[in-house]
Amino acid sequence: MSQRNTAVPEQLKTLEDADLLLESGECPVPPREILDRIAGKWAILIVVATARQPRRFTELERLIEGISRRMLTLTLRNLERDGLLERTVYPTVPPKVEYRATEMALELYEAMLTITNWSRKHSSCVAASRRRYDERRAAEAEHI
């Protein structure tokens, strides 16, 4: 993966091809949308929290530190709508609702781990690059 220079497929010559890859006309749901979904601050955390066992609303609110009630609701709805979360209502008093990640969601999470792996692999390199960049800019700012 790292020795070859073929990360971008050979047939990918123009940016229009990239659009096909990323915005994709044939897909009912474009990759861009999926990306936006998982890029949200909370979605993945919810998927992880509900991966191994069903979780209740308040339980998630406690588990996921810093999430607001509003954002929890919104994210849960979106995930449910996309079929990434299964919502089960027990018609008791008081009500009990459980959320659980679907198999599809777990696969998405697994795919997401490739990004995480990249991060881990190159993290210090990126950090070093940032230091160099910032120092260079600071130096320039000085002698002006």
Add this chain to the structure above:
Amino acid sequence: MSQRNTAVPEQLKTLEDADLLLESGECPVPPREILDRIAGKWAILIVVATARQPRRFTELERLIEGISRRMLTLTLRNLERDGLLERTVYPTVPPKVEYRATEMALELYEAMLTITNWSRKHSSCVAASRRRYDERRAAEAEHI
């Protein structure tokens, strides 16, 4: 990948572990930040555009449809700072500047393709789930 139920690692029992995975204390640059970077609307398009050949500022502005001058500059700076883009200045008049994706960036793009692949694989399933969800909600709204 799809027959096993181990998308979430066995040792991942609590959400704190997930935090370690996603927000990661040991990483100088947390995965979350990388995710935000590539989730931006433009970064990946720029990486793709500069993958096979160096591109000039105005060239990118034309290639990447819909990007504003401001966002192009901002995204280029961020990518350069992170070491994902190499910026070369030719001190001519008028100035000429070229951007080119680094090897690291191409690897990240490749990793990102796993997400795209997930999308393609499950796209119609997600779309179907959305239809069902929307219809259900519409039905509920009616008999109220």
Add this chain to the structure above:
DNA sequence: CAGTATCCATGTGGATACTG
């Protein structure tokens, strides 16, 4: 308990005039 509705602060991003 599991939400919904509302208000408000902040950030993100577009358009564009200006400059070395």
Add this chain to the structure above:
DNA sequence: CAGTATCCACATGGATACTG
């Protein structure tokens, strides 16, 4: 040409009062 600076519109998201 390759940007920077400025202004502004809008979406995102937090806090929280209220409800079935």
